Each structure stands twice: as structure tokens, then as C-alpha cells.
Amino acid sequence: MRNFLREWQGELxxxxxxxxxxxxxxxxxxxxxxxxxxxxxxSAVWAVHGSMTPIVAGxxxxxxxxxxxxxxxxxxxxxxxxxxxxxxxxxxIQWIFTVTYGSTAAAEEASARVRRLHAPVQGIYSxxxxxxxxxxxxxxxxxxxxxxxFVDAFVTSHEIWGGSIPGGPDAYVREWAxxxxxxxxxxxxxxxxxxxxxxxxxxxxxxxLADSRVAETVGFIRNPPLHPLLRxxxxxxxxxxxxxxxxxxxxxxxxxxxxxxxFPLPVRLATKVxxxxxxxxxxxxxxxxxxxxxxxxxxxxxxxx
Numbered sequence: 001m002r003n004f005l006r007e008w009q010g011e012l013x014x015x016x017x018x019x020x021x022x023x024x025x026x027x028x029x030x031x032x033x034x035x036x037x038x039x040x041x042x043s044a045v046w047a048v049h050g051s052m053t054p055i056v057a058g059x060x061x062x063x064x065x066x067x068x069x070x071x072x073x074x075x076x077x078x079x080x081x082x083x084x085x086x087x088x089x090x091x092x093i094q095w096i097f098t099v100t101y102g103s104t105a106a107a108e109e110a111s112a113r114v115r116r117l118h119a120p121v122q123g124i125y126s127x128x129x130x131x132x133x134x135x136x137x138x139x140x141x142x143x144x145x146x147x148x149x150f151v152d153a154f155v156t157s158h159e160i161w162g163g164s165i166p167g168g169p170d171a172y173v174r175e176w177a178x179x180x181x182x183x184x185x186x187x188x189x190x191x192x193x194x195x196x197x198x199x200x201x202x203x204x205x206x207x208x209l210a211d212s213r214v215a216e217t218v219g220f221i222r223n224p225p226l227h228p229l230l231r232x233x234x235x236x237x238x239x240x241x242x243x244x245x246x247x248x249x250x251x252x253x254x255x256x257x258x259x260x261x262x263f264p265l266p267v268r269l270a271t272k273v274x275x276x277x278x279x280x281x282x283x284x285x286x287x288x289x290x291x292x293x294x295x296x297x298x299x300x301x302x303x304x305x
Contacts, residue, residue, distance in 0.1 A: 007229060008229045008230075008281065009281045009282075011226075011227040011229050011230055012230065012278065012281050012282065013282070014227075015089070015226070015230065016089075016090075016093060016282075023288055024090070024094065026094055026098065027097075027288050027289055027292055028292055029102075029106070029292075030097070030098065030101050030102050030106065030289055030292035030293050030296065031292040031293070031295040031296045031299075032103070032106070032296065033102065033103025033104070033105055033106055033296055034103065034105075034300070035103050035104050035105075035300070036103075036297060036300065036302050037101065037102050037103045037104055037106070037107060037293070038099065038104060038107055038175075038178050038179075039099075039100055039101070039175060040297070040302070041294070041297070041303070042166055043166060043171075043175055044165045044166050044167050044168075044169075044171035044172035044174075044175050044176075045100055045172060045175045045176055046100065046101075046290070047162075047163070047164075047165050047166055047172075048154055048155075048158045048162065048165060048172055049096065049097070049100045049154075050286065050287065050290055051158065051162045051163065052161070052162075052275040052276075052278055052279045053154070053157040053158045053160075053161050053162040053275070054096075054154060054157070055237055055275060055278065056157040056160075056161060056237055056240045056241050056244065056271060056275070057150075057153040057154040057156075057157035057158070057241075058089075058092075058153070059221060059237060059238055059241035060153035060156070060157060060241040060244055060245065061149050061150045061152075061153035061154070062221055063218065063221060063241060063242075063245065063249075063253055063255075064149035064152070064153060064245070064249060065145070065146055065149045065150075066214050066217045066218065066221075066253075067208040067209065067210060067214065067249065067252055067253070068142070068145045068202065068207065068208060068209075069125045069126065069127060069128075069208075069209045069211075069213075070125050070133070070135035070139075070142050071142060071145060071146060072125075072213055072214065072217060073123055073124075073125040073135060074121045074123070074135060074137050074142075075217070076213060076217075077121075077123055078120070078121040078123075078137075085220075085224050085225065091114075094110065095110050095111065095114055097289040098110040099111065099178075099179045099182065100289070100293075101289045101290060101292065101293035102293070103296065107182065108182060111179075111182035111183055114183065115138055115183065115184065118136075118137035118138045119137075119138060121136070121137035121138075122134070122135065122136045122137070123135060127206075127207070127209065128206055128208075128209045129206075138184055140184050140185060140186050143180070143183050143184045143185050144180070144185045144186075144188070144198070145202060146183075147179070147180040147183065147185045147188060148189070148195060148198055148199040148202075149199070151172075151173055151176055151180075151189075151195055152195060152196060152199055153244075154172070154176075155169045155172055155173065155192060155195075156244050157240075157241075157244055158172075160240075160243075160244055160268065161240070161268075161271060161272055161275060169192045170190070170191045170192055173189060173190060173191055173192055173194075173195050174190045174191070177189065177190055203248065203249070208252065210252040210253065210254065214252075214253065215254060218253055218254065218255065221238070222238055233274050233277070233278070236267075236270045236271055236274045237271060237274055237275070239257070239258050239265075239267045239270070239271070240267055240268070240270075240271030240274075242255045242256070242257060242258075242267075243257050243267040243268060243271070
């Protein structure tokens with residue numbers, strides 16, 4: 001049993017860090033830098049990103065982002081997500097945690113690096129009417145869609161499974177707007193209401209598309225190539241992400257809340273329990289990225305020693 005638990009914990013850490021027994025090299029570097037960065041302890045961003053709810057939010061964001069044909073074309077035509085999905089996940093986690101916990105220079109450097117990687121991601125796609133358009137991953141409007149889907153996923157997941165957010169959900173949207181600006185989003189929304197209004201405009205304007213490519217992507221997200229020990233928990237968390245979606249987006253994605261005959265399964269409770277188990281496995285208390293940030297903040301006098 002002890003070996004089983006150790007292997008399970010190791011595989012869990014490998015998913016989030018790329019290694020079962022070593023931190024990514026970028027994590028200790030979060031202790032470097034000469035300013036507080038964009039976010040501080042007690043902020044809405046630290047509260048949300050330091051919880052377990054981003055596990056659900058990340059899946060939800062991927063599902064939502066796949067509905068924009070330009071975003072999906074970029075992933076399918078310029079990404080190795082099928083061959084090495086964990087590498088793509090690790091890069092995303094690095095960017096999120098660097099903007100969350102790093103110095104201003106680190107956050108800006110990480111965002112610039114992502115934008116450089118996005119620079120060659122260009123091509124054409126067909127909309128729902130069959131018209132052909134060009135796309136670029138660094139296009140401000142496409143970046144807006146990705147940002148909105150991200151923020152909506154993280155706010156919604158935390159509202160369902162997380163604790164309170166300092167300043168409320170609007171504070172998270174306002175604070176994480178800086179991440180949107182770093183990625184080229186012009187005038188990102190500053191409130192939940194405005195964020196969801198902008199998000200739904202894509203739906204109302206007919207900019208979203210559910211086709212065979214979306215179905216293929218949803219199938220991959222539903223059944224990624226995870227270690228067998230992680231699959232039962234992942235199935236529950238995936239169901240939680242589906243549960244959190246607005247019904248019209250869920251319908252577009254061809255997804256349903258799991259049911260046993262006429263009765264819906266207790267997805268909300270099962271997801272909460274699963275996140276609690278993951279939290280226990282990863283270790284309670286601040287994660288390594290937060291610890292590194294606190295070390296920098298103590299050095300600079302923002303926190304007591």
C-alpha cells in the first residue's frame with residue numbers, strides 16, 4: 001500500500017511539475033527579483049491560484065477555448081499536444097505561476113516568451129458559414145477570447161469548489177486583467193459582469209463553432225494519456241468541469257452531466273472530495289512557487305521574517 005501511494009503521489013507531481021521528485025528549474029527563480037511583482041499575499045489571485053480549484057478550471061478553460069475555430073486551428077496545426085500534452089500543460093503552469101508569484105521582470109519575461117512562441121502560430125480557418133479567415137495567436141481579439149475563457153473558468157470553479165476570494169470575484173477579474181494585458185489583450189474586463197458579457201458576445205455573434213475537430217479535441221481532453229493510477233480521479237474532475245459549464249456551452253461541446261438513469265450523479269460533491277485528496281497528496285500549506293515568492297518578499301521587506 002505504501003508503494004502504491006508513493007507511486008500515485010509521484011505521478012500526480014509529474015503531471016503538474018514534469019517530475020516526480022524534483023522541482024522545475026524555474027520555481028526557485030521566483031525567489032529572485034527586486035520588486036513585489038504584480039500580486040501580493042492576500043490578493044484575489046493568490047487565493048484562487050493557491051487553491052486546488054485551478055485543476056478543474058484548467059480543464060474547463062481548455063473545453064471553452066476549443067469552441068473558437070481560430071484558437072482550435074492554432075492548437076491543432078502548431079501544437080504537439082497529442083504527442084506530449086504534459087509538456088504543454090507544464091509550460092502553461094509555468095506562465096501562470098510566474099505571473100502570479102514572480103517579480104514584475106519575471107512576469108513580463110515569461111509573457112514575452114509565450115508571445116514569441118506564438119509568433120509563428122498563424123494560418124487560416126473556416127467559420128460556421130464556411131468563410132475563410134486568417135488567424136494569428138498574438139492577435140488581440142483572439143488573445144481576448146483565450147483570456148476570457150481562462151478568467152471565467154477560474155472564477156466559476158472557485159465559486160463552486162473554493163473558499164472566499166479576497167475582495168470577491170470582481171477583484172480576481174480586475175487583478176488578473178494584468179495578465180491579459182501582458183498577453184496583448186486591449187482593455188480587458190475588470191468585473192465579472194463585463195467579463196461574461198464579452199464572453200457571451202462571441203456566442204451571440206456566431207463566432208463559435210462546434211464541428212468534428214472540436215469533438216476530437218473534447219475526446220482527447222476527456223481521455224488524455226495519463227498514468228492508470230490518475231485516471232479515476234481525472235474522470236471525476238473532468239465531470240466537475242462539465243458540471244461547471246453554462247448549459248449552452250455544454251450543449252455545443254456535446255457534453256452532459258453524468259446521470260444514473262433519471263438521476264444526476266453527485267458530481268459537485270465527488271469533485272470536492274477528489275480535490276481534497278489531491279491537496280493531501282501534494283501536501284498542505286503553501287506550494288513551492290508561493291514559498292519562493294514569500295522568500296523574495298521577505299528579502300525585500302514586504303513580509304516579516
